[in-house]
Amino acid sequence: MNVLNFAAGNLGETVRFGADLPAAGGLAPLAELTRAMGAGEIAVALVHEANPAYTLPNASGFAAAFGKVGLKVSTSLHLDETAALCDLLLPEHHALERWDDLRPRAGVYSLMQPVMEPVFNTLPAGDVLLRTARAAGGALARFDAPTYEAHLRSRWQALATELGAGDFDTFWHEALRLGGAFRDPPASPAIALSVSGGQEARYTPPAFEGEGDFVFIAYPHSMLYDGRGANKPWLLENADPVTKITWHSWVEVGPGAARALDVRNGEILELTSPHGTVEAPVYVYPGLRDDVVAMPLGLGHTQYGEFARGRGVNPLDLLAAPTGEFVHYLSTRVRVRKTGGYRKLASVEGVPRQLGRGIAEAIPLAAAQQGLTVEQAYMEAGRGKHEVNTERELEAVHGWAEEQREATEYGDYRGEDPQWGMAIDLAKCTGCNACVTACYAENNIPTVGEAEVLRGREMTWLRIERYWEGGEEPGDPVSARFVPMLCQHCGNAPCEPVCPVYAAYHTADGLNGQVYNRCVGTRYCANNCPYKVRYFNWYKYNEKAWPEPLHLQLNPDVTVRARGVMEKCTFCVQRIRGAQNHARLEDRPIRDGEFTTACAQACPSDCIVFGNVRDPGSRVAQLQQNPRGYRVLEDLNVRPAITYLAKVLHPVEA
CATH class of the missing domain: 3.30.70.20 (Alpha-Beta Plaits)
Structure with missing residues (x-):
């Protein structure tokens, strides 16, 4: 995409690159953490706004390694897969109930403020950490703000000085009104196309592990994303825009593959990779290549809540452990087998074609x-x-x-x-x-x-x-x-x-x-x-x-x-x-x-x-x-x- 934008003269004009912010984390350190936990080197683990026991492939070994940590604490709002493994649950305020701030990119400083009183007897995770710091004493005693709200406000006082905002009260109230402070990002560096060794750029086909006639793709669910929305009935009943399926998992195959496998919508397929096996009903997708099968992420929870638990399957069970900074959602070949089972798709699709009625002109x-x-x-x-x-x-x-x-x-x-x-x-x-x-x-x-x-x-x-x-x-x-x-x-x-x-x-x-x-x-x-x-x-x-x-x-x-x-x-x-x-x-x-x-x-x-x-x-x-x-x-x-x-x-x- 960047090469096409370069050829079209868009870089630096309609497409501008700002300065990168330092990464807050990644999967590469997580692999080392998993090793250290498995070796018994971690005494205390705090899990905040993450559910790695679900969002990482089983092949990563995270759940087994996490179980060897001495004290495991979660601030999750839900009893998700990772929270279920923890010794201590300290649910924090919902995002609508707490103060917080974010910095998604250079020049943007977002500010969150509560819009309602807490429904339950919870605490912001920031307050839990501040109380722990005061109790621990020593070097941590420097975090002496009485509440996380006060700590956040002091951070924004420093930000106002950094941005040359002048009077803090005026800056603060304007940030509350606008939802943050917004400044022009640093100028984009000059963009040039660099091809190593002066050679023409060529496409190199990816290498896939495993055997089988089909390449497997796991993609984010259009409603549930990576599974964080799976306990929300609104999203579960909100049909996928393309397949029109609700409430459960499915396997997408192309029309040619469906003919080769002799399957129709709703028949159960078994997908097997070097790392696991899943079963789900088939949906014949006219826009899919015949050498590919695809499944949405987001379902297959074993915990997380009444609506999510036990619903569908998790396609991450088929994937390898992540290496580097990413989960390899396109990395595996699978064997596909027709099981003979059937499940009616919970689809809200009516007639798939217009039949000359002029509905979608x-x-x-x-x-x-x-x-x-x-x-x-x-x-x-x-x-x-x-x-x-x-x-x-x-x-x-x-x-x-x-x-x-x-x-x-x-x-x-x-x-x-x-x-x-x-x-x-x-x-x-x-x-x-x-x-x-x-x-x-x-x-x-x-x-x-x-x-x-x-x-x-x-x-x-x-x-x-x-x-x-x-x-x-x-x-x-x-x-x-x-x-x-x-x-x-x-x-x-x-x-x-x-x-x-x-x-x-x-x-x-x-x-x-x-x-x-x-x-x-x-x-x-x-x-x-x-x-x-x-x-x-x-x-x-x-x-x-x-x-x-x-x-x-x-x-x-x-x-x-x-x-x-x-x-x-x-x-x-x-x-x-x-x-x-x-x-x-x-x-x-x-x-x-x-x-x-x-x-x-x-x-x-x-x-x-x-x-x-x-x-x-x-x-x-x-x-x-x-x-x-x-x-x-x-x-x-x-x-x-x-x-x-x-x-x-x-x-x-x-």
Whole structure:
């Protein structure tokens, strides 16, 4: 990548290198520590914010060596694999309950401050160390700060002097407001391309240990990373963006490998390396090479908590002990054997391909630069959209909705109120699921567990649909398109007229509302919703989802729904009403961008934009006029309030 940036002239311009900070640690010293522990040379070990008994391969021998330490102390918040081996557990404050600071790179000094009182009788790890230092006396007595907060503040006084900040109180309060102190990093050194001996740089294939026809890759789980998030039900039930699997491990194989092994999704494969064996159900991944098998990290915990323990397998069992500074996630060949077992994948995938429905549209870069609409791009490419006569479709429904609205005032948007809508740019969506997790948190959505997911009863109001394009024949290129799918708040909503108790209704500002205490659970609305974005509470999920003290995380502005009630996206109506009340107190209209939905707020790529589409100057109204804009299943004439902007295909993709 650096060579490509050098050739493109980006180094020192769009890509700048700052000064490196000294490394705080690495795996090379850990190997020496493991040797010393195994030899009985370590009397006391303190484990802080680490779980090496899980995150290191079994081949490293860490767990056995750690057991030979005289006194083992952990400050972990969880009874994880390493904490379970310790003699003394001193759980520290959660990150939201304590003071701390970090320095991720040169010029950046981050400051953490507590946002809530401690829930349990815990102490910051810094306070534990300060008390131990005072009790030990001697040279350690110089750490005489009464608390870790006081110690941290004294460090920042020295930092203020170092940065020439002047008055400390002003510097401190500004750091609290901004979340730290930020200075320009040192200038990048001159970048030059150096090829040893003047020889042309050549690719050298890696050497893999072990036998077998497949190269094994262990990669960080998109939700759980290396396993640190494995005890969070939100993340376990948040589907992997590509495979759409939740709650358990899987083995990815390419289509050619699946044919050679004669396996289909869900059949159990056994993977064997020189260091261990694991078994997991297979997922046939169209984008994977046929000589590779891959597994996500993050599962296979033997401790750590109720939700993580005993769930899935740990692919690190197949890897060698780390040498140098890194775990070798791509270093091993494995033998793959079909066991004959089967496990249904806990997948939330619907239909893997669009089947001509125009859900995840895309247009070539050239068409986007010309300002062509999706329809025009299809025509220019010589193929009609949906393979039907669109003009005839529109003619058939023209005037019908208007006639219905003239006959009754029920469900009609009045016109003088704001009209809330959304624009979602598929060219920016990466499928990361940040919006899904934000929706869980904002709207008190319960997790239902693997068994209910297998029945198709997941409750997430917002889902990321993934559709495969290409790859239907061996050797064909394949790509994935992501579409955030939520209630479309249709102007002509098919869910509303079928509700016998008027639980589904239309608000004056264009929302498709839901009255929970009217709902009797007929589920007619879900049957009539073409987007399938209504969710039914089959059980009283909240008792298991939020046992004390987890009920403290609930949003007090949102009702916790009961068994037998239908629910769906509300466009964060609690935020809308809060902003309206605030604006009313100041006798003014709501300003564009004054508030937004939880999904739009959390989106790291600014894919989702929310606002008043009746305001022509609003950002959402302008985006809805973009030539790339289209509405999903628009031919049904339900008049959705969400406009999607088609993905832009760059030449290499087109």
